Amino acid sequence: MNKLLTFILGFFLTTSLVAQLNNEFFQDTTDRVSFNLVANYSYGSNTLNNEFMSKFLFGGKIEQELKETVYDKLASNNFTGADLNYTLNVLIPMDTFFRKSNLSLLVGVENVEHFDASFTEDLFKFTFDGNKQFAGKAAEISNTNYNAFTYQQVNFGIVSKKVKNKKLAREGFVVSLIKAQSHEAITVPRGTIFTEELGKELILDVNYEYNSSDTANTGIMAFNGYGVSTDLFTEFFLKNGDKIHLAVNDLGFIVFNSNSMDQTADSVYHFEGVEVDNIFDLNDSLLAEISQDSIIGDITEHKNEGYSIALPTGFNINYSKYFNQKWKLDVGVYYKILANYFPLIYTNTYYYFNESFALKGHVSYGGYGKLNTGIAIAKSFNKSVNIHVGTNNVEAFIAKKSSYANSGFAGLTVYF
């Protein structure tokens, strides 16, 4: 039953991020070894505003007034998601080894955490205001799902580059070997929770499946499965010198080991209280039978076996327009399958104060949020150390009640 609670609450607990789009500020066309370190996070929802998300993520009392603001925005299809990534990649020009001046070898490590969920209005209200409001009625929880995982991976790739008019275009692939740390997923194709008018009975009518990696083996050292993923990307110049970027990210799968758990249920469960043969024998152990685990245990089939999942895979198409040395504009679309993700349409506008200092403005709509506006700055030090930091959701820091996503990113590139 902890799984059910996790399932219900997990919809609203977000701690991870997605790759931030197009943070290529300075282009290095020379052949040298570079270390690229990036960290980014993002979370959002089409209905949960930032004030609510902030309370939920960072703690504090979620007051009724705040819940009401969310209720006003709840739709028939509500979704949320979050991503958190840390990446360290090293790009090594092949001419170091093979005298191939346009090829580089990429090696690196990455930590990936992801969460996404789709939920009904009733499920949200049930979770945050309890079932009393549904006395005499059924709370609808059909077509909800929840998916969360954490893994670490080792990256190996080949990147080729071409330079045109001092502009850089890359293409290549990265193959990643995955060490799965944890996974949890629930899908509820059909479900209602009925509360009898006086509370004398609860009826759970549910068709659901729950999967979890080995819960006895947790932490970053946990090795609960393995997998492979691939990144494919290419960039090419148009006749006018503008650039098109196409990419597929995280195309892959994870296989979880046989200590994993699978629970399924497709039944109607009536709960009228713990049945006590003799009220004089009522005691702690009998009351403990009210535990969520025992109730779930009554209605589900439980088995330990391995399973596999396909990773949420991202697709990106980006058009970069170079106006002059000072101005650049990106327009693109990003979409991620298997992740309750809404297509994200975005633009990035870059202004270069000089060759070593740039500012980026970002406007987008979609993803795990609605309208997003962002800003980032980048600085290059002697063309050997580049840093950038920014957010795609300035509004999250200004208007928490009317914004629906938050993000941040920072990067460091060091050239040797």
Next chain:
Amino acid sequence: MIRVVKIVFLFAFLLTLFSCRKDFERPNWDVDLLAPLVKTSLTLDHLLPDSTIQTNPDTTLKLVYQRNILDMDVDSLFQIPDTNMIETFSLALPSVLNPGDFFYSTSREFNLNVNNGVELTTVYIESGFIEVEVFSDIKEKIIAEYTFPSATKNGDTLVVRELIPAATGGQPGHLLKRVDVSGYHLDLTGTTKTKVNTMVVRASGMVDTNATSSVVVAVGEKIEVHNRVVSLVPAYAKGYFGNLKFRFGPETVNFNVFDRVTSGTIDIDQIDVNLNFQNGIGVDARLTINQFESFNSENGGSALLSHPTIGAPVNLNRAQETFSIPEVKYTNYNIFMNTSNSNIDNLIEIFPDELRYDIDLNVNPLGNISGNNDFVFKKHPLKINLNVEFPLSLIADNFTLLDTIDLSLPEGGDNGEIIDGLLYLYADNTFPFDANIALSLYDANSNFIQNLTVIDKIQAAPVDGSLRVKQMKSSVITIPLSESDIDNLYITDKVVMKITFNTLPQSQYIKIYEGYAIDIKIVGDFSYNVNLK
């Protein structure tokens, strides 16, 4: 140097990034929960534990309580103590004995020293041992043979034949042999078949036939034999058990029917108590009940039985041996008590938790009239049983049951805590009783914390002209739980529940019928603070 600076910069950035990640405080929010907690049914079996509720042909119920008060078995009659008989054999003159020479042969009787003056002629052993211990001064191995003609099993006589080591260096040869005699039959009439408590042993000794040379036995050299019976427990015994007098009591036994009753009164319409004596022993017996009393240790109340048999001797005939299965035909004697011939209702209506008795028992009051044919089987004792039976036709006036429920709510639970709320107790009652409920909270040291407010009561089901319930009565009891009540519940370790019953109408005996029950459903209506700790 520049490269080193770059590396330091890289790692500083890495460290900064990861140090930003921390475990944040978890959120909390309030929810309103409405959920069933407990479903139960309260029947007479729950109210009166350790009794048996039986249904009469007219579907009225009666309470039947049975318990054994006293067992007198073979251990009470007599015991066979551990007995040791020492025999010594020695030659009057120096002799030279060759291998295979017999040098002693004897037959002896020994008495088992049975206590209480009991004279046994036959015993079947359930468990026990015969030990033979030999000390030999002969400087050669000897073969010793001991035959117990009194002890047979499946027609075979018990024989112990052992090789005794030779004496060496001034140390006698020694042997200890223990034989399990479980299942043996002992004939205790001696060699003449006229004695009692007497076993016969034949002993013989000869020089080991495998000895390589003769042996010289000097004057004074001897063989000492210890014959013992150890831990003999008879499964059956026969003989004359004597004219014995026993006194049982004053003795106290528990009476658990009213364990949960603390106060109030019930007026029982009719009660039948049967004091049943079952004699499975083949002896005549004379019993005298000097005193029979019920006692309520909670309030100190007691009631002394008044009945014609108190102080008057009762003769119990001997059981008959059937020589088949079952081995014994019991004789029975019953003393019937009711409200007409005794004050037995007074003994019950104080809700006793103990019964006290004082009984004299005289075995074979007329002497050995069986001609040594008294018998006893270990598994067939003389028993005194108490059978209480009364139809549940009664008037209850604040008849109060009390019980303690262990209840420890986990403070600061994993997922949150109750703030305040209401407990609803929905009751569907088919008893013609009103029931008031009181709940008191106590800590782990049994210190009183507070009473919970209980609004309303379980109402009695209405009865028709024949005083029978025709339809159930539904009631709702509300137990408000304020924030301070909840705080106290979290430090509570025990909840004392007191239920007080009153029959309606009060002036008439109400019969309790099969199927009467209070169906209870407890529903919680709570404000709950969810806290994802």
